[in-house]
Amino acid sequence: MLGCLLGGAIGDAVGGVAERGRLGLSDDTQLTLATCEAVIEAGGFDADGLARTFLRWFRERRLSGLGSSTLKALRDLDAGAHWALAGARGEHAAGNGGAMRIAPLALLPRVDRTAARDAVRITHHSDEAYLGAWAVVATLRGPWPATAALLVRQAAAELPDCRVRDQMEAVAALDSEVPIVRVAEVSGTSGWVVETVPLALWAGWVMAERSFPATLDALVEIGGDTDTIASIAGQVAGARVGRGGLPPDLLSLLPERETIEAIGRRFCALACAPPP
Numbered sequence: 001m002l003g004c005l006l007g008g009a010i011g012d013a014v015g016g017v018a019e020r021g022r023l024g025l026s027d028d029t030q031l032t033l034a035t036c037e038a039v040i041e042a043g044g045f046d047a048d049g050l051a052r053t054f055l056r057w058f059r060e061r062r063l064s065g066l067g068s069s070t071l072k073a074l075r076d077l078d079a080g081a082h083w084a085l086a087g088a089r090g091e092h093a094a095g096n097g098g099a100m101r102i103a104p105l106a107l108l109p110r111v112d113r114t115a116a117r118d119a120v121r122i123t124h125h126s127d128e129a130y131l132g133a134w135a136v137v138a139t140l141r142g143p144w145p146a147t148a149a150l151l152v153r154q155a156a157a158e159l160p161d162c163r164v165r166d167q168m169e170a171v172a173a174l175d176s177e178v179p180i181v182r183v184a185e186v187s188g189t190s191g192w193v194v195e196t197v198p199l200a201l202w203a204g205w206v207m208a209e210r211s212f213p214a215t216l217d218a219l220v221e222i223g224g225d226t227d228t229i230a231s232i233a234g235q236v237a238g239a240r241v242g243r244g245g246l247p248p249d250l251l252s253l254l255p256e257r258e259t260i261e262a263i264g265r266r267f268c269a270l271a272c273a274p275p276p
Helices: 002-015 027-042 047-059 068-078 103-107 113-121 127-141 148-156 163-172 180-187 193-209 212-222 226-241 248-253 257-271
Strands: none
Touching (some): 002 027, 002 226, 002 248, 002 257, 027 103, 027 257, 047 068, 103 127, 113 127, 127 163, 127 226, 148 163, 148 193, 163 180, 163 193, 180 193, 180 212, 193 212, 212 226, 212 248
């Protein structure tokens, strides 16, 4: 899990330079770490606890670059709304907010699709948003296939009929040797989860099996919602290669690396412990 968190943070930091003008972390990494902290405090997944932790980080000004749906939800929580009522609704709620922070819950075997839906629902009342997040969970839980196309097809098979699955199947139909830019042409690169997840999963496979830095550079050049796409891709790749498989030069540049590692180790001590 430590590799997953660090890989995602690298993707967030480097992928977001064009958007933020500096090497720094955004809500992609911050809310992922907040999810870890919520699990640590509750001893497992608890939607109420997750919402409380998000709100605490928001009040402590530990979140930056928030999307409109997430910002609305946190403001609603701050005003006293219940988490099940706080998230944005409608077509504009199908953003990346759930998919970008769901990774820690993949390590918890008791987290099923219903729990994932609740975790996403805190900020996004959208089936597409939670199903995109579930595709990330399914990918992180494995198995790891032989090609990027198989990885995307395998995740798509875990979803019911939805637009995320349709887009994933369109991407999975590509030849596995096509460049990332071709995948982006088919998937899209916006802040819409339907476009983000297929490209991010494909890129994560390529990062792990070929070159993390070159794939990250390609995502930056393609543009779009680069920090989130690169963050999810980095989570997938980092989960595959582990901390030791991540590029040392990029790790050395990572902002707040000690904080990420400290939270990650505490999370792994809980989530990776054998059952009693």
